[in-house]
Amino acid sequence: MTDMPAQEPGHAAWSAGGDATFRELMSLFPSGVTVVTAIDRTGVPLGLTCTSMCSVSLSPPMLLTCLHHRSSTLHAMLERGSFAVNLLHSGGQAAAEVFATADLDRFAAVRWQPTPVRGLPWLTTDAHAVAECEVAEAKAAGDHVVVFGHVDGVLTRPGSPLLYGLRSYAAWTGRDGTPTEGTAEWTPASTVSSSSAGAPLAG
Ligand SMILES: Cc1cc2nc3c(=O)[nH]c(=O)nc-3n(C[C@H](O)[C@H](O)[C@H](O)COP(=O)(O)O)c2cc1C
Numbered sequence: 001m002t003d004m005p006a007q008e009p010g011h012a013a014w015s016a017g018g019d020a021t022f023r024e025l026m027s028l029f030p031s032g033v034t035v036v037t038a039i040d041r042t043g044v045p046l047g048l049t050c051t052s053m054c055s056v057s058l059s060p061p062m063l064l065t066c067l068h069h070r071s072s073t074l075h076a077m078l079e080r081g082s083f084a085v086n087l088l089h090s091g092g093q094a095a096a097e098v099f100a101t102a103d104l105d106r107f108a109a110v111r112w113q114p115t116p117v118r119g120l121p122w123l124t125t126d127a128h129a130v131a132e133c134e135v136a137e138a139k140a141a142g143d144h145v146v147v148f149g150h151v152d153g154v155l156t157r158p159g160s161p162l163l164y165g166l167r168s169y170a171a172w173t174g175r176d177g178t179p180t181e182g183t184a185e186w187t188p189a190s191t192v193s194s195s196s197a198g199a200p201l202a203g
Contacts, residue, residue, distance in 0.1 A: 030165025035086040035099045036065050037121035038076035045107050045121040046073040049100040051164050052144075053085055061151040062136060066144040074145055078138055083149060084120035085131045089159035090171030092126035096162060116186050117153060124184075128159030157184045 015021040037047035052066035063085065067074040077083040088096055098109045111125040115132050122130045133149030140146075160172040 027165065027167050030163050030170070033088045033092070033096050033162045033164050033169070034065070035088060035095060035123055035127070036067065036073060036077075036083055037086060037123075038073050038083045039080060039120060040072075040076040041079055045112070046076045047086075047099050047106060047121055048073045049096045050085075056148060062148055063131065063133065063151060064146055064148050066141065066146050069140065069143055069145050074147070077135060077147060078145075081135045082118050082120060083133050083135065083147070084115055084118070084122060085133065085149070086121075086123045086127035087129040087131075088123075088126055088162040089128040090162045091159075092123070092162050093169045095123060095126035096164075096169065115153075115155065117188075122155065128161075129154060129156040153186060153188045155184045155186050 015024070031051045032053070034050050034053045035047050036050045036053070037045060039045055048067070048071060050065055050067065052064075054064060056062040056064050065083075065085065067077075073083075095110050098104060098106050107121065110123050112121045112123050114120065115122045115130060118132045120132060131149075131154045132152040134152055135147060136150045137148040138145050139148075163170045163172060
């Protein structure tokens, strides 16, 4: 057995539920960082930084994201029935900050191109993976909307994930963070739930 440092008893503080308590709780739960993107009905790209993304089902492959009900990206996702989830690598912190800033031309600040099948915004420099999704279901929950996405295909290349926790960004240690451009691989829907690699694509 590994020698784990024992937690000192008696230091935990009980807090009643509330906005600040909930924020504090979630800050103690680190996650990866995504930029969820969509295209509106006039062809304009939209996107926001989003950590509420998680796996839902393997067969069929599904994930979920929770977006504020006033988000313009959310409205484009629901209108067009599709969205992309860009997983940021540890060199993507500036992009995470851009996509969380209001009143900014976010797509002017990053390099992007359309994904292979659905033509959704793929952050080619800042993401080491992107998933194309079809909206399967959306459910209002408090001030957010939970959007379930059926994953159609993914583009991946080596890289280490950007993390967010304790109200700050961090890099996954032990792996080189920033991937090389031009090495992304596309895996179509039929093989998403298996681990087979797809055809190389220009990044
Ligand atoms: C690390 C981080 C994680 C975030 N996660 C979410 C999230 O899961 N859902 C959400 O609606 N907003 C999230 N936000 C906030 C949005 O990115 C931010 O409010 C953005 O400006 C919303 O853009 P929009 O108004 O164009 O939708 C997050 C922000 C940061 C910095």
